[in-house]
Amino acid sequence: MEKVQIGRIIEIYKDSLLFESEDTALRIRLPKKLDIAVGDCIEVDTSSQEAAILKIQPRKSSLQKQINRKKKVVVSNIDALAIMASSKPKISKTLVDKWLALSHLNKLKPLVIFNKCDREDFDEIKGDISLYRNLAIECFEVSAKYNRGIKELKQSLMNQSIALVGLSGVGKSSLIKLLTGEDIKTQNLSKNTGRHTTTTTKIYAGEGFELIDTPGAGDIDLECFDKEQITSGFSEISSASLLCEFRNCNHSRSDKGCNVIKLVDKGMIAESRYENYMQQIDGK
Numbered sequence: 001m002e003k004v005q006i007g008r009i010i011e012i013y014k015d016s017l018l019f020e021s022e023d024t025a026l027r028i029r030l031p032k033k034l035d036i037a038v039g040d041c042i043e044v045d046t047s048s049q050e051a052a053i054l055k056i057q058p059r060k061s062s063l064q065k066q067i068n069r070k071k072k073v074v075v076s077n078i079d080a081l082a083i084m085a086s087s088k089p090k091i092s093k094t095l096v097d098k099w100l101a102l103s104h105l106n107k108l109k110p111l112v113i114f115n116k117c118d119r120e121d122f123d124e125i126k127g128d129i130s131l132y133r134n135l136a137i138e139c140f141e142v143s144a145k146y147n148r149g150i151k152e153l154k155q156s157l158m159n160q161s162i163a164l165v166g167l168s169g170v171g172k173s174s175l176i177k178l179l180t181g182e183d184i185k186t187q188n189l190s191k192n193t194g195r196h197t198t199t200t201t202k203i204y205a206g207e208g209f210e211l212i213d214t215p216g217a218g219d220i221d222l223e224c225f226d227k228e229q230i231t232s233g234f235s236e237i238s239s240a241s242l243l244c245e246f247r248n249c250n251h252s253r254s255d256k257g258c259n260v261i262k263l264v265d266k267g268m269i270a271e272s273r274y275e276n277y278m279q280q281i282d283g284k
């Protein structure tokens, strides 16, 4: 007799996955040719010794990225994308802008967490923080190490599932540990033992919210999106472009009557945003 349980995929390993329902947690062999992701709600038949996945429930949302020209769901059923940055490793605005565009294209609320505010060189990224605040993106200045700015951040995370992305070393594992109490091995330990770096996407439960670590999701590209979609992911450029003199304007320096260029020259659109935008639509 079938015994159906409904639950979620908490973690995916190389050849198995961790399934969790209200009353059980099970390791299930990874099914071949089934496009599943952490966060998916699935129906599982647990009547026989080896549990079988019967069905994936429709996804409420997903974070998809392109890997080798194929779209892949990194995590599903999330509400927000938290982009983490720091002064060391130095923030890559190119990457932040790509993540912001990707959150827009996946209809996820973006927020940027600037970590390591305890460091002396944190001042060097203050300008970048203003840049993103001026774009009306929610920004937080925190120190995962010294528990600073965490209360405000926590409030904004309440009742949501948030995927965490950012360069390796920015402090994702440290923040998750602080917020959820989960003992995830941070890079400090990995240096000692050589094998404790987070390697799988996994859901961690906090009090009233969830955080999903997505290691290795850093090197995204927006290859599968067309020019129009990418433009919509750069909100200030998108609205400026409505006032370009020609409808097919490429917004390059040589374009006559380009309103985007006009605003870049006036300093109303940040040079870095413009450059990153142009890089993304190059060849589209």
Ligand SMILES: Nc1nc2c(ncn2[C@@H]2O[C@H](COP(=O)(O)OP(=O)(O)O)[C@@H](O)[C@H]2O)c(=O)[nH]1
Pocket: 115, 116, 117, 118, 119, 142, 143, 144, 145, 146, 166, 167, 168, 169, 170, 171, 172, 173, 174, 175, 185, 186, 187, 188, 198
């Ligand atoms: N100074 C300082 N160091 C931090 C902070 N948060 C994390 N670190 C350190 O940064 C390194 C990388 O942290 P980790 O959490 O492993 O980063 P991840 O690769 O993004 O998961 C570790 O040595 C942490 O101790 C912080 O707020 N301030």
Ligand SMILES: [Mg+2]
Pocket: 172, 173, 174, 186, 187, 197, 198, 215
């Ligand atoms: Mg980590």
Ligand SMILES: [Zn+2]
Pocket: 241, 244, 245, 249, 250, 251, 252, 255, 257, 258, 259, 260, 261
């Ligand atoms: Zn233009």
